[in-house]
Amino acid sequence: MGKSxxxxxxxxxxxxxxxxxxxGVVDRAIEVVQKSGVRYEVGAMETTMEGDLDELLEIIKKAQDACIEAGAxxxxxxxxxxxRPxxxxxxxxxxxxxxxQAPQPVR
Incomplete structure (x- = not known):
């Protein structure tokens, strides 16, 4: 099987x-993503990453563990x-x- x-x-x-x-607890999850080395963007409601699916799912598991370690x-x-294969x-x-595009004002 080829590379995913x-x-x-x-x-x-x-x-x-x-x-x-x-x-503060959510920040711990974002730190896991930051340290992973994958391309990512933090948004107001979610974090988006790109890369190999298996690697990204492992990062999400570690982010969950980081929340627990931070007291969740x-x-x-x-x-x-x-x-898209x-x-x-x-x-x-x-x-x-x-x-x-120029940023739109928040109403």
Missing amino acids: KQVTVSFSVVPHIKTDDLY IDVVTSIKIHY STGVTIDEKIAKYRT
């Missing part, structure tokens, strides 16, 4: 914690995968056109 094609994976973690530091009782994780998928193809 590049995919994009978006995920969000919702840790159940007993303190008021929800963002449990973690609900949502995952979206864009898989013919050519692969990149973050740039999805959002490059939006980067050339």
Whole structure:
């Protein structure tokens, strides 16, 4: 079997914690992604990564563990995968056109 094609994976973690530091626990998950070396972008509601699917899923598992290590009782994780075996998928193809536009005001 050949090398797997590049995919994009978006995920969000919702840790159940007993303190008021929800963002601090989520930051631990994002640190796992940052240290992984894969291409990623943090958004307001999720983090998107690109790379090999198996590697990205392992990163998500480690991100969940980081939440637990930071004090979460449990973690609900949502995952979206864009898989195209013919050519692969990149973050740039999805959002490059939006980067050339001026930011829109929040209303």
